[in-house]
Amino acid sequence: MVTTAFLALLYLVDQSSGMRLKIQGQRNVQTRHELLPRGNINGTTALSNNADISYYANLMLGGEVFTVLIDTGSSDLWAAGSVTDSIDTGATSGVRYAVGAVKGPIKTSTLQFAGYTVQDQAFLEVTPDSDRKKGSGLIGLGPTSGSNIYATLNTSVGYAVLDRIFLQNTSTPNYMTILLGRAEDPTDVFPGDISIGELLDSYSNVESEPKLKVTMVPVRDSRNQHFQVLLDQDGVLGPDGLPISIITEVQQTSNSKQATVVVDSGFSLSQVPKYVNMVSLRGMPNEFTAWIRSIADAIYSRFSGAEYHNITGLGEAWIVPCNEEVNITFKFSGNSYHIHPLDATMDPSPLGLTGVVNSEGQSSCIGSFQPISFSTSGQQTFDMILGMSFLRNVYAIFNYGDFIAGGNDTSNRGNPYLQFLSTTDPSEAHSDFVAVRLNGNDTTGGQTFNGTSSNIIDDSSHEYAA
Ligand SMILES: *[C@@H]1O[C@H](CO)[C@@H](O)[C@H](O)[C@H]1NC(C)=O
Ligand SMILES: *[C@@H]1O[C@H](CO)[C@@H](O)[C@H](O)[C@H]1NC(C)=O
Ligand SMILES: *[C@@H]1O[C@H](CO)[C@@H](O)[C@H](O)[C@H]1NC(C)=O
Ligand SMILES: *[C@@H]1O[C@H](CO)[C@@H](O)[C@H](O)[C@H]1NC(C)=O
Ligand SMILES: *[C@@H]1O[C@H](CO)[C@@H](O)[C@H](O)[C@H]1NC(C)=O
Ligand SMILES: *[C@@H]1O[C@H](CO)[C@@H](O)[C@H](O)[C@H]1NC(C)=O
Ligand SMILES: *[C@@H]1O[C@H](CO)[C@@H](O)[C@H](O)[C@H]1NC(C)=O
Numbered sequence: 001m002v003t004t005a006f007l008a009l010l011y012l013v014d015q016s017s018g019m020r021l022k023i024q025g026q027r028n029v030q031t032r033h034e035l036l037p038r039g040n041i042n043g044t045t046a047l048s049n050n051a052d053i054s055y056y057a058n059l060m061l062g063g064e065v066f067t068v069l070i071d072t073g074s075s076d077l078w079a080a081g082s083v084t085d086s087i088d089t090g091a092t093s094g095v096r097y098a099v100g101a102v103k104g105p106i107k108t109s110t111l112q113f114a115g116y117t118v119q120d121q122a123f124l125e126v127t128p129d130s131d132r133k134k135g136s137g138l139i140g141l142g143p144t145s146g147s148n149i150y151a152t153l154n155t156s157v158g159y160a161v162l163d164r165i166f167l168q169n170t171s172t173p174n175y176m177t178i179l180l181g182r183a184e185d186p187t188d189v190f191p192g193d194i195s196i197g198e199l200l201d202s203y204s205n206v207e208s209e210p211k212l213k214v215t216m217v218p219v220r221d222s223r224n225q226h227f228q229v230l231l232d233q234d235g236v237l238g239p240d241g242l243p244i245s246i247i248t249e250v251q252q253t254s255n256s257k258q259a260t261v262v263v264d265s266g267f268s269l270s271q272v273p274k275y276v277n278m279v280s281l282r283g284m285p286n287e288f289t290a291w292i293r294s295i296a297d298a299i300y301s302r303f304s305g306a307e308y309h310n311i312t313g314l315g316e317a318w319i320v321p322c323n324e325e326v327n328i329t330f331k332f333s334g335n336s337y338h339i340h341p342l343d344a345t346m347d348p349s350p351l352g353l354t355g356v357v358n359s360e361g362q363s364s365c366i367g368s369f370q371p372i373s374f375s376t377s378g379q380q381t382f383d384m385i386l387g388m389s390f391l392r393n394v395y396a397i398f399n400y401g402d403f404i405a406g407g408n409d410t411s412n413r414g415n416p417y418l419q420f421l422s423t424t425d426p427s428e429a430h431s432d433f434v435a436v437r438l439n440g441n442d443t444t445g446g447q448t449f450n451g452t453s454s455n456i457i458d459d460s461s462h463e464y465a466a
């Protein structure tokens with residue numbers, strides 16, 4: 001019963017020591033006028049944004065408030081503390097994340113979330129500790145097939161939160177939307193919103209964006225089913241605007257040049273293919289291999305002063321001098337989604353990481369698209385995970401289609417899909433970068449990139465017979 005649920009905050013953990021990175025509250029930026037939360041309408045709840053590395057929403061269980069991380073990469077609800085007004089099912093369960101785990105008794109109580117009330121919602125009651133403070137928690141918004149509570153109880157009592165909401169009123173459209181704010185942004189100040197069954201005002205254009213069909217993992221891996229879609233061929237544009245090569249490691253994909261991308265609000269640093277030096281290229285004759293660099297190397301190594309660095313409290317990661325502007329773009333169904341340069345590299349100081357400098361002593365920012373940092377066992381079901389550093393650039397619809405547990409109308413709900421509306425205008429983003437990282441002095445014209453955007457080194461001397 002392997003669970004690949006992904007959690008960003010826990011990514012920012014020194015894996016060897018298990019020491020948690022200390023998050024020093026909110027980003028230390030000058031006070032600005034915060035927009036009022038737009039969470040006062042039915043179906044919508046406001047998020048709070050902690051330093052761009054975790055996004056929280058409030059919910060109530062048994063009348064008590066919990067502040068929970070929003071995680072589309074897992075499917076269970078847990079709360080740290082004791083919910084007085086709850087019923088113990090007598091069963092226990094747990095969830096293991098990419099880093100870290102929780103376990104506890106499965107209880108049920110009345111849940112209030114995003115304007116909906118659900119009776120007898122199942123959740124894990126977790127004993128508070130220094131990492132999981134009383135009153136904190138996590139809401140897993142992924143498909144039911146990934147729910148450990150459901151797997152343990154094996155009855156409708158164990159259905160995940162969104163299933164319960166969608167099933168209790170089949171007139172509720174079965175989608176959720178997420179909009180994440182950017183703490184450093186000088187012009188668009190909002191923490192974020194999540195909505196269920198309705199669109200946020202002024203973002204309804206998202207409905208005319210292409211529907212990106214969720215790709216299904218093989219039945220034997222159904223516990224690893226996530227919201228995952230295919231990136232376009234040549235769908236990652238590097239800092240010079242040219243595509244970075246990708247060869248998928250997912251066997252089911254018919255076009256080997258299309259990466260399978262998990263969209264996971266639980267990762268602050270997106271995870272891009274690592275690739276070992278020598279990779280058997282899918283779709284090529286068995287004996288053909290090539291040297292291929294990580295997508296992260298192909299993005300960051302081209303900047304002057306960029307280094308792959310072991311950062312205390314974080315581990316190995318690409319760093320880039322903070323005054324260098326990294327422009328990258330992802331493409332889905334022919335649409336371009338530009339990544340804001342304030343998202344492509346993150347200022348480490350508000351994260352409590354100090355003294356991040358390269359070997360020349362330049363203060364450096366952390367690349368927010370890093371090589372995959374954990375090992376996946378067995379058949380690979382995805383190539384990359386686009387987390388918060390991507391999601392801050394789109395308004396996203398997650399349509400659950402027939403990802404709904406039980407019920408007899410599920411066959412009418414259609415296929416699950418995602419829709420992305422780009423929220424980043426490249427030229428405005430550039431101005432933001434100049435204002436925030438360069439104190440208004442646009443020196444980016446003097447930036448040069450090293451090497452080429454191709455990450456496949458086509459060198460026949462590296463061929464070997466299988
Ligand atoms: C929210 O929904 C309830 C019941 O469905 C309704 O009575 C109330 O007017 C709604 N509030 C808003 C702000 O739409
Ligand atoms: C779950 O319940 C169904 C029928 O209710 C049963 O067929 C199945 O074997 C059960 N699965 C497990 C793992 O207990
Ligand atoms: C079910 O949802 C529809 C559409 O959102 C709403 O009009 C209706 O009042 C809801 N019914 C109940 C019983 O909540
Ligand atoms: C370009 O790459 C070469 C060789 O890898 C390296 O020595 C040099 O420092 C790089 N220059 C920049 C500007 O990154
Ligand atoms: C990074 O540094 C930490 C201690 O500072 C060390 O324990 C760890 O092994 C290092 N990681 C690598 C990959 O060198
Ligand atoms: C199936 O549909 C019938 C009629 O609409 C309803 O009474 C029943 O509760 C539904 N069953 C489930 C499991 O949703
Ligand atoms: C990044 O993109 C913006 C918008 O297209 C452009 O103005 C800027 O010059 C680019 N920066 C670099 C370093 O290429």
Ligand SMILES: *[C@@H]1O[C@H](CO)[C@@H](O)[C@H](O)[C@H]1NC(C)=O
Pocket residue numbers: 441442443
């Ligand atoms: C802008 O930066 C450049 C390069 O560092 C410097 O030469 C110039 O004086 C700066 N201009 C202002 C107005 O600070």
